[in-house]
Amino acid sequence: MKSLLKNNLPVNFCLTDTLKMGSLISLMTIGMVSYGYATEESYLIVNANVYTVDRDLRWAEAVLVEMGKITAVGSEGDLLKQANQKYDVIDLGGRLLMPGFQDPHLHALEAGINETACFLPAEGSANTYREEIGYCLEEQSQSAWFIGAGVSMPALLEVLKSPAAFLDQLIPDRPAVILDNLGHGAWANTQALQAVGYTDLWRDPPGGILDRDPISGRLTGVVFENAQQRLRNAALPPTKENVDFAYNSLLNALEVLAQNGITTVSDAGGYWPRGHQEAWIRAEQENTLTVRASNALYLYPDLPFDEQISQFRNRYMNDPNSLLRFNQAKIYMDGILSQATGALYEPYERGLDLPPELQRGFLYFDQDILVEYVAELERLGFQLHFHATGDRGIGLALDALQYAKKINSQADMRHRITHLYLVDERDIPRFKQLDVITDFQLSPTATDPETKRYLESFVGERAERLMPARKLYDAGVDLVLSSDWDAEELSPLKKIQAVLTQKNGAFDDIETVIEMMTINVARLLHHEDKTGSIEPGKLADFVILDRNIFDMPANQIGNTDVQATLLGGEVIYDPEGLFD
Numbered sequence: 043m044k045s046l047l048k049n050n051l052p053v054n055f056c057l058t059d060t061l062k063m064g065s066l067i068s069l070m071t072i073g074m075v076s077y078g079y080a081t082e083e084s085y086l087i088v089n090a091n092v093y094t095v096d097r098d099l100r101w102a103e104a105v106l107v108e109m110g111k112i113t114a115v116g117s118e119g120d121l122l123k124q125a126n127q128k129y130d131v132i133d134l135g136g137r138l139l140m141p142g143f144q145d146p147h148l149h150a151l152e153a154g155i156n157e158t159a160c161f162l163p164a165e166g167s168a169n170t171y172r173e174e175i176g177y178c179l180e181e182q183s184q185s186a187w188f189i190g191a192g193v194s195m196p197a198l199l200e201v202l203k204s205p206a207a208f209l210d211q212l213i214p215d216r217p218a219v220i221l222d223n224l225g226h227g228a229w230a231n232t233q234a235l236q237a238v239g240y241t242d243l244w245r246d247p248p249g250g251i252l253d254r255d256p257i258s259g260r261l262t263g264v265v266f267e268n269a270q271q272r273l274r275n276a277a278l279p280p281t282k283e284n285v286d287f288a289y290n291s292l293l294n295a296l297e298v299l300a301q302n303g304i305t306t307v308s309d310a311g312g313y314w315p316r317g318h319q320e321a322w323i324r325a326e327q328e329n330t331l332t333v334r335a336s337n338a339l340y341l342y343p344d345l346p347f348d349e350q351i352s353q354f355r356n357r358y359m360n361d362p363n364s365l366l367r368f369n370q371a372k373i374y375m376d377g378i379l380s381q382a383t384g385a386l387y388e389p390y391e392r393g394l395d396l397p398p399e400l401q402r403g404f405l406y407f408d409q410d411i412l413v414e415y416v417a418e419l420e421r422l423g424f425q426l427h428f429h430a431t432g433d434r435g436i437g438l439a440l441d442a443l444q445y446a447k448k449i450n451s452q453a454d455m456r457h458r459i460t461h462l463y464l465v466d467e468r469d470i471p472r473f474k475q476l477d478v479i480t481d482f483q484l485s486p487t488a489t490d491p492e493t494k495r496y497l498e499s500f501v502g503e504r505a506e507r508l509m510p511a512r513k514l515y516d517a518g519v520d521l522v523l524s525s526d527w528d529a530e531e532l533s534p535l536k537k538i539q540a541v542l543t544q545k546n547g548a549f550d551d552i553e554t555v556i557e558m559m560t561i562n563v564a565r566l567l568h569h570e571d572k573t574g575s576i577e578p579g580k581l582a583d584f585v586i587l588d589r590n591i592f593d594m595p596a597n598q599i600g601n602t603d604v605q606a607t608l609l610g611g612e613v614i615y616d617p618e619g620l621f622d
């Protein structure tokens with residue numbers, strides 16, 4: 043933290059000058075050993091609009107922070123009286139102070155990586171792709187693989203008949219892979235397909251789809267779902283260079299998180315064969331990690347069971363006092379509705395040119411293998427983090443959790459299902475029965491009527507009941523909101539605005555929405571005794587906003603400026619110099 047020594051103590055500020063060195067030093071030790079980033083400095087924040095999220099005392103004026111922890115919350119007068127040491131005083135000039143935002147589903151490391159890959163538009167003509175790839179070829183002339191990102195695969199297949207042949211012409215001398223914009227597909231040239239063993243004769247790999255020409259049966263070069271992971275792993279093996287690259291990408295992403303007032307995340311990527319966990323661990327060790335992270339490890343449908351379980355056992359990290367945990371298992375049940383790969387009970391109205399057995403979407407795992415994984419991972423202590431978009435995928439995730447509950451009877455695991463686009467009516471009560479937490483992305487794009495119309499073209503009238511957040515909430519289910527960055531908008535403030543201004547939206551009071559982005563997430567991550575609200579004893583994770591978002595039109599909230607972010611009392615973002 044920057045020096046907090048200030049010369050501008052108010053005249054009426056008459057705390058005793060006695061600095062109790064003994065107790066300070068012992069507290070310093072505690073503060074520095076645990077929680078990373080817990081600063082040894084103490085200060086009193088005054089003249090703030092403090093929104094605590096604590097239902098017993100929602101608003102306050104002042105907060106006392108000692109050794110990175112909140113030790114008192116209340117009125118300015120009371121706290122000035124209570125404080126019996128000499129504290130630096132930070133005057134926030136009436137700004138809003140809140141608990142830092144918590145985002146329980148995003149792809150921070152990949153967001154950083156995507157930013158540095160050759161970036162192509164989601165939808166473009168053959169000419170656009172040819173031109174853009176041409177520019178990038180120079181930049182990437184030295185790398186073994188050509189890597190691009192950003193293209194929508196369904197859109198690409200409408201423009202090009204043979205995407206692989208198109209890439210072969212542009213990049214004939216080495217493997218090339220272009221990742222999609224949603225994390226569910228990739229486009230490869232022939233060398234890349236061969237490098238991972240994908241041939242015209244080969245059947246689809248477990249959990250994946252190799253797109254084929256419907257007449258000739260030849261691979262088009264587009265692959266879906268888990269079939270892309272092999273290409274990604276081959277293009278970015280965990281060499282020292284690539285782990286450095288992942289680490290630097292993570293640092294870029296961390297900066298963006300701090301700028302957005304986000305102090306806790308759950309990274310939903312977790313592609314451990316590519317050195318991603320190592321990059322996070324390095325950030326923690328080098329003291330560059332500026333969020334609390336409860337991250338996931340990705341469960342591959344195409345790896346042997348025992349080998350994968352042993353990887354998960356070795357990689358499990360769950361010290362609640364550490365900034366970094368790897369205590370979630372990310373399990374993809376199905377794909378996405380907008381690619382006709384989300385698993386549905388009834389067929390899609392329109393889809394890709396997929397074989398008839400995929401007319402109701404796609405599953406990553408055979409259910410009998412999945413339930414064994416779920417039970418075993420739960421026994422190892424992992425919280426399960428299911429990706430499920432279609433009603434059939436969601437139903438099968440609930441079935442797997444029911445099975446685990448029966449044979450393990452572990453209490454209070456707080457497993458969750460994320461995305462939840464179409465939920466079968468009969469499954470609604472099961473969430474509460476099985477104590478499953480629901481995780482929605484009610485982002486600006488997701489709540490846009492355009493999105494609904496687009497999805498309607500895939501699922502027909504079922505689009506009327508997309509993302510039933512309110513229904514689940516009314517059924518007593520715990521609910522959190524996440525961003526899914528960089529597939530979606532990151533800004534928590536834009537998200538609040540999107541939820542509150544949605545026509546016939548699920549929630550219209552800001553307090554509830556903010557709970558779903560703070561304390562509810564803390565509870566999901568077994569951290570509600572340490573974060574998620576501003577209460578004595580909790581860690582000083584704060585965001586400071588330039589205006590009071592509780593007292594302004596909802597359609598303006600997205601323009602609010604994040605002016606500072608603190609993690610464990612330490613300033614991680616402060617362009618205005620409020621804490622200088």
Ligand SMILES: [Zn+2]
Nearest residue numbers: 147148310526
């Ligand atoms: Zn995601």
